[in-house]
Amino acid sequence: MPAIAVGPLPGRLAQVVEGYRTDSALRLLGSLHDNRAVAVLGLCTVERAVTAVHIAVAPSCQGLGLGRELLKAAVTKFDFRRITARTATEAVGFYRRCGFSVGSLGEVYPGVERFDCTLDVIRAWPGGRRRQVDHLRSSHSRPGSPLPGAMPRRR
Template sequence: MDIQKASKTDLAAMTNLVSAVSEIDVLPLLTQQGQDEYKARVLPDLATTLDEKRFIAIKATSGSQLLGFAALRDGNYLTHLFVSHASQGTGLGRQLLAVLLNSTDAKEIRLRSSINAVGFYQHHGFEATDEESAFNGIRFVPMSLVRNRPITLP
């Protein structure tokens, strides 16, 4: 397996991967409005993650097969982390997350976790910063990872 920078030539494979994972893991947890909004906004918006001025977008491949994709915006906001079903549970998500976290010196990384991924992010040090919310039917939990937290004494 190889992790490297994603490029414009990966867009179709990225869209297919995100669509396939979303169909099983994300969309069933959304209202019909949320499903429609997700399909209309999230999937077509994947192309923006390839803007190297604002995003670090990486992919994991084995041969010519795309196994995972992740993107970090402005060095401090995780916008995407998707792993193919065949690769889930192998540590690939952890590896993609580590590569992105190691690419920035931001003290805080934020994200809006899909409901199904909250446990993954909690396992990797993220904490919910608010209760579950929804935007146009898309459910999420705002989360944050604060790195090098100062020790607070009583």
């Protein structure tokens, strides 16, 4: 399932996994069901900003709110002010439903439009992060779906 987030190039998944194991700026959150990863969110943290570099949900689990729950877990777990992502047309609706502002980067590759997505985490007043986390909750989330948890880092 994690290969969904990194593409089909030979060796790419192993390269990305090694990065999460060795780079202290990279974090990986996951949602497990029956001891199998059904959703992953890879983050790159720099100071108080974070970029979602990989996000994927197993096709059989899409629409259950797992991607949104992983974003919520990231907001809760890490102390940052903004989360950004770059994505393709297919994922723009997901980010918009999660409260991200979305702007086109134009045609980055021939025939491929990419988008910059940004979610500002409100911290200027008490309870700001809590309200943003509540916003990430949705009526689309179903009770009883697997809860996100940190996937252990190996050194």
